[in-house]
Amino acid sequence: xxxxxxxxxxxxxxxxxxxxxxxxxxxxxxxxxxxxxxxxxxxxxxxxxxxxxxxxxxxxxxxxxxxxxxxxxxxxxxxxxxxxxxxxxxxxxxxxxxxxxxxxxxxxxxxxxxxxxxxxxxxxxxxxxxxxxxxxxxxxxxxxxxxxxxxxxxxx
Amino acid sequence: xxxxxxxxxxxxxxxxxxxxxxxxxxxxxxxxxxxxxxxxxxxxxxxxxxxxxxxxxxxxxxxxxxxxxxxxxxxxxxxxxxxxxxxxxxxxxxxxxxxxxxxxxxxxxxxxxxxxxxxxxxxxxxxxxxxxxxxxxxxxxxxxxxxxxxxxxxxxxxxxxxxxxxxxxxxxxxxxxxxxxxxxxxxxxxxxxxxxxxxxxxxxxxxxxxxxxxxxxxxxxxxxxxxxxxxxxxxxxxxxxxxxxxxxxxxxxxxxxxxxxxxxxxxxxxxxxxxxx
Numbered sequence: 088x089x090x091x092x093x094x095x096x097x098x099x100x101x102x103x104x105x106x107x108x109x110x111x112x113x114x115x116x117x118x119x120x121x122x123x124x125x126x127x128x129x130x131x132x133x134x135x136x137x138x139x140x141x142x143x144x145x146x147x148x149x150x151x152x153x154x155x156x157x158x159x160x161x162x163x164x165x166x167x168x169x170x171x172x173x174x175x176x177x178x179x180x181x182x183x184x185x186x187x188x189x190x191x192x193x194x195x196x197x198x199x200x201x202x203x204x205x206x207x208x209x210x211x212x213x214x215x216x217x218x219x220x221x222x223x224x225x226x227x228x229x230x231x232x233x234x235x236x237x238x239x240x241x242x243x
Numbered sequence: 244x245x246x247x248x249x250x251x252x253x254x255x256x257x258x259x260x261x262x263x264x265x266x267x268x269x270x271x272x273x274x275x276x277x278x279x280x281x282x283x284x285x286x287x288x289x290x291x292x293x294x295x296x297x298x299x300x301x302x303x304x305x306x307x308x309x310x311x312x313x314x315x316x317x318x319x320x321x322x323x324x325x326x327x328x329x330x331x332x333x334x335x336x337x338x339x340x341x342x343x344x345x346x347x348x349x350x351x352x353x354x355x356x357x358x359x360x361x362x363x364x365x366x367x368x369x370x371x372x373x374x375x376x377x378x379x380x381x382x383x384x385x386x387x388x389x390x391x392x393x394x395x396x397x398x399x400x401x402x403x404x405x406x407x408x409x410x411x412x413x414x415x416x417x418x419x420x421x422x423x424x425x426x427x428x429x430x431x432x433x434x435x436x437x438x439x440x441x442x443x444x445x446x447x448x449x450x451x452x453x454x455x456x457x458x459x460x461x462x463x464x465x466x467x468x469x470x471x472x473x474x475x476x477x478x479x480x481x482x483x484x485x486x487x488x489x490x491x492x493x494x495x496x497x498x499x500x501x502x503x504x505x506x507x508x509x510x511x512x513x514x515x516x517x518x519x520x
Contacts, residue, residue, distance in 0.1 A: 090397055091264070093289040097296060097401025104300050104358065109350035112304065115311040116330045117349070122316035 208240040215239060250475045257370065257471050259387035260395065261291035261377075275385070291377070291388045292395040299361040299392070307357070329357065333503070340507045343514035345413070348507060355402065356503040362393040363463055363495030367488050370470045393463040393498075396456065403456035406506050410451065414513040422516075451509055455502060462498050466491050 216236055255277070262274040264287020273290070274280035310326040319327055333353045341348050365373065373390035392398040414423045427444040428437050466487075473483045 089285075090400060091262075091283070091285050091287045091289070093292055093395065093397035094401045094404065096288055096293050097398050098405045100293075100297055100300060101354070101358075101401055101405045104304060105347075105351050105354045107304055108307070108354045109347060112307045112311045113330075113350040113353060115314045116307070116327060117334060119314035119316045119319075120327060120331060120334070126316055 212236045212240040250472075253475060254468070254471050256385075256387065257374070257389070257467075260289040260389055261387045263288050263290050274387075280387075289389070289395055289397060291390070292392045292398050295365065295373075295390060296358075296362060296392040296398055299365070300358050303357045303361050307353075329353070336504065337507055340504070341511045341514070343417070343511065345510070345514065347409075348510060351409070351510075352503045352507055355406075355506055356499050359393060359402070359459065359502055360496065360499035362391065362398070363499055365391045366394075366463060366467055366470065366491060366495060369484070370467070370474050391463060391467055393459055394467045396460045399460040400452075400456040402459075402502065403452040406455060406509065407452035410509050410513045413510060417514050418516065451505075455505060459498050459502055462494055466494055 216232070259277060259280060260274075262280045262283060263272070264274065264283035265271050266274070266279055267282045274283060274287075306322070307326055310323050314323060330353060333356055334349060337349050337352055368390060370390075374386070374388040377388040378384055378386040389395060411423070414426070418426070427441055427448065428434070430440055430444060432440055469487055470484065470491075473480045473487060476483065
C-alpha cells in the first residue's frame, strides 16, 4: 500500500466538490432553513400577540358591558323618574282642567238659574197681574202698577 | 463467491486495485497482477477508487443540488426534509465548534461528512456485488476492483492533505506567517524553551493529517476485511454478515462524523490564537 497520484486526483475532486457545495448547495438550503426559522418565530410571536390582543379585547368587552349595564340602569332610573313626573303633571293638569270645567259648569248653572229666575219672575209677575186682574175684574193700569209688580217679583 | 483456489487468494484479489500506470517495461496500462501493480511508481492512479469516489460524490452533490434548487421555506417534501436534516446537523455542529466567521467551513464540513459517508456506505454492499458487476462490464473475470474508496489510503489521504493545507492556509491568513510559526516556537512553554516547544508542537501538527487519514482508512479497511472473511465461511455468512453490517452502520457513520468534527476543530484552532503562556 503506497501513495500514488490517486491522492492528487482525490484532492482535486475534493476541492471541486467543496467549491460546488459552497457555491450552489449550501447557500440556498441554509437560506431556506433560516427563512423557515424566521417564519416560525414570526408565527409564534403573532400567536402570542393575538393571544394578548384577545385578552385585552375580552377585558375591554367586559368593561364595556359593565359600563353599559350601569348606564342602562341609570337610563331606566331616569325614565322611571320622568314617567312619574309626567304622570304627576298629567294628574295636576287633569285636576286643574276638572276644576276649570267644574267652575265653568257652576257658572253656567248659576247663569241658567239666574235666567230661570228672571223668566220665572217675569211669568210670576204676569201671573200675578193676571191674577190681580181677575180678582179686581177691572183693568189695572199696567204701567202704573209696573213698579209694584216688579217689586213683588224681585221678592220671590 | 467466484472460484478461487484459497481464501487467501480471494482476499488478496479483493485487496487489489484497478491500477493504471507505467509498467516495468515502460509501457502505460492497467496492472493485471499484483507484481505489476506494485512495480508502478507514484505516477499511477487507482481507477476503481477514483471512479467510485467521483460517482458517489456526483450522486451526493446531485441530490443536494436538486434539493437546493427547489429549496423552499414552506413545508418541505420528504427529500428536502432529509437533506435539511443533514445540513442542519452539520450547521449545528459547526456553530457549536467553530467560533470564527468563515463561509467555507459549513460547505466543507457538509461535503466531508456526506461524501465520506457515501463512500463508507459502499462497505455495506455485499463485498462481491460491485467487483463482480465491474468484472462483468469489463468482460474480465480477473478484474481488480475495489468498491469502497475509503479503504484506499490514497482517498483518505486526499481528504486529510486537503484539510492540512486548509489549516496552514487559514493559520497564515489569520495570524500571519510569524504568528503561524510562533505557535510552534513559543508554545506551550514560552520563548525560553524554544527547542522543547518545537519538539512538541511540530510532530503534533504533522500528526493531524496522518491521524485523519489513517483513522478513517484503518477503520474501513478492517471493517471490509471482516466482511471478506465472513464471505468465506459459506452459508453461515448470512447471519454473520447481517450482524456485522448492523454494527458497521454505526462505524461508518461515526467515522464520517469524526472526520468532519476533527476538520472543524482543527480549522477552529487555525482561526484562534492559542492562550498565552
